[in-house]
Amino acid sequence: MDDLEDIDAIVRRADPDRWLASRFVADPAARADVLALYAFNQELARIPFAVSDPLMGEIRLTWWREAMDEIALGRPPRRHPVVLAVAASSLPPQALADLTEARDADLExxxxxxxxxxxxxxxxxxxxxxxxxxxxxxxxxxxxxxxxxxxxxxxxxxxxxxxxxxxxxxxxxxxxxxxxxxxxxxxxxxxxxxxxxxxxxxxxxxxxxxxxxxxxxxxxxxxxxxxxxxxxxxxxxx
Structure with a gap:
């Protein structure tokens, strides 16, 4: 299974509504990029359900924020399928880093x-x-x-x-x-x-x-x- 198939499977399982909507995107490159976006969003959205206290959630959000900052600086991406998909896309990494800031509210x-x-x-x-x-x-x-x-x-x-x-x-x-x-x-x-x-x-x-x-x-x-x-x-x- 290649990276694109990995991301497709992640979104299909975790975000079926957006995955179904992505079937109507005709351009393969655009579809791959929006799937990378949706997979990234799901990684953030699931954090409050995967941690037992806000501090651990903040640590995870910081990990994702730093991963996006590194992509923005042109550094090698971290070896995570979603990070790699974002790095290979034309998505703006700084906007994705901003999403991690917004997700701080989920820990309250x-x-x-x-x-x-x-x-x-x-x-x-x-x-x-x-x-x-x-x-x-x-x-x-x-x-x-x-x-x-x-x-x-x-x-x-x-x-x-x-x-x-x-x-x-x-x-x-x-x-x-x-x-x-x-x-x-x-x-x-x-x-x-x-x-x-x-x-x-x-x-x-x-x-x-x-x-x-x-x-x-x-x-x-x-x-x-x-x-x-x-x-x-x-x-x-x-």
Whole structure:
């Protein structure tokens, strides 16, 4: 199995929604790069679930931050499949290093104070990943056109964490109805925002088409594929 297949398998297992969306990327080099991005994002996202205390999480985040800094400086990449994939890509390593800073919030235990704090976190994490993917798929992509789609998808993901008993930093006062209203509002805004997005970049926002369905439970692979196919074919998020 070569490095590209390794990364493809990592994303398919850990981030099936984005992996399915990447099937609609026609350019092999662009697909490889966004898969490297998604694999890197998953390495960061899983840290709080893999450590027993925040200090260990900070050590792991520092490892990834330093690995990206080394790539940015032109040093030989660390012998890790995801680091090697990033080094071989055209992704901006400094932007990936910034993602590690945003993920510091995952190591905190207190719920977000309010809606603004939730949205700021989503914009710095899932929003940044979505913007990087869109820009890699088409350099003409504007980050402003992916904000609400990323928020919708991120809100649904946070709700799934809470529903499955994992630690979740959503405000304690938020109910399922509150989240559904937030997701619906974000999707409504996304429908207007994604209009100017280049066609080639649409797979970056396509997972948002799964947000509402995932609130009711994890859709099957066939349902996901059909929803994503429809979204990409029409340029609409439902």
């Amino acid at each position: 235990t207190e719920p977000f104070a309010d809606r603004e704090a939730v949205l700021a976190y989503l914009d710095a994490t899932v929003g940044a990943v979505t913007a990087l993917a869109a820009r890699r798929l088409d350099p003409a992509s504007d980050a402003a056109h992916v904000v609400s789609a990323a928020r919708a998808y991120g809100l649904a993901a946070l709700w799934r964490l809470k529903q499955t008993g994992h630690r979740c930093r959503l405000p304690q006062a938020w109910s399922g109805q509150d989240i559904r209203l937030e997701v619906d509002g974000a999707l409504a805004a996304a429908r207007a925002e994604v209009g100017p997005l280049p066609v080639a970049a649409f797979p970056a926002v396509a997972p948002a088409a799964l947000a509402r369905a995932s609130m009711a439970g994890e859709p099957g692979a066939l349902v996901k594929r059909l929803r994503l196919t429809l979204a990409v074919a029409t340029g609409r998020l439902g």
